[in-house]
Amino acid sequence: MALLDVSGVTLRYKTSSAVVTATERVSFTVDRSDRFVLLGPSGCGKSTLLKAVGGYMSPSEGRMTIGDREIRGPGADRMMIFQEFDQLLPWKSVLANVMFPLLTARKLSRKDAEARARAYIEKVGLTRVVDAYPHTLSGGMKQRVAIARGMAMEPDILLMDEPFAALDALTRRTCQDELLQLWSETKFTVLFVTHSIAEAIRIGNRILLLSPHPGRVKAEVVDVDKVSNEDGSAGRLEKEIHDLLFAGEATAH
Ligand SMILES: Nc1ncnc2c1ncn2[C@@H]1O[C@H](COP(=O)(O)OP(=O)(O)OP(=O)(O)O)[C@@H](O)[C@H]1O
């Protein structure tokens, strides 16, 4: 059975003047240990889909389940990581930021929460700044803290909304490598949103392509792990995805 099952999900925003359909009848399933990427142009509803999986928004149509439970609201089984650098609590140290959800969810005692937090801070290479405050950190370091905080909760799935999009190209690359390194250690499940084809290919083992507004499923690309830069297959896949996204209707890879 899939870990996450999104089935025929339509998501709408109702404002005082209009109803905006963000996604229309989107279906996909995420298996345990997948690095599942949602890829599509700006405005196609990627963030909206992630919000819905996070439990912050209810579908107008369709249903979403995690394990055997219907998603009805936010939960510690799904941790969200955003693009913005201000997602940390500015008045708390790195350690206190990572411990915070562990304590509020009453998952662990203070002592165990601290040990868990320190372990994940080490995993993202930030032991040196464990007592520092967010305003003293670079953007990349802040994102690593946010990732450590999400991972420390050991959720069923990590929801990442363009977590590296605001970083410079070199830091972005390092953060992508680190995420993959962390994944190879613990094989966590991640639902990762990006509008970069190259990032989707680097991060994902499966990629769901969404059409422009409103977001509908165009195709799913599977077995991305098999492509590589050495034999040029990554470049070919990048072109193929580009054509699928932008050149009208073609068949799935
Ligand atoms: N709070 C809101 N109220 C009304 N409409 C919204 C709201 N948030 C998003 N939308 C609309 O829903 C659609 C999907 O937005 P969403 O933010 O999910 O796109 P996205 O794929 O994440 O785009 P980007 O790549 O730019 O982050 C857009 O047309 C957007 O204008």
Ligand SMILES: [Mg+2]
């Ligand atoms: Mg978005």
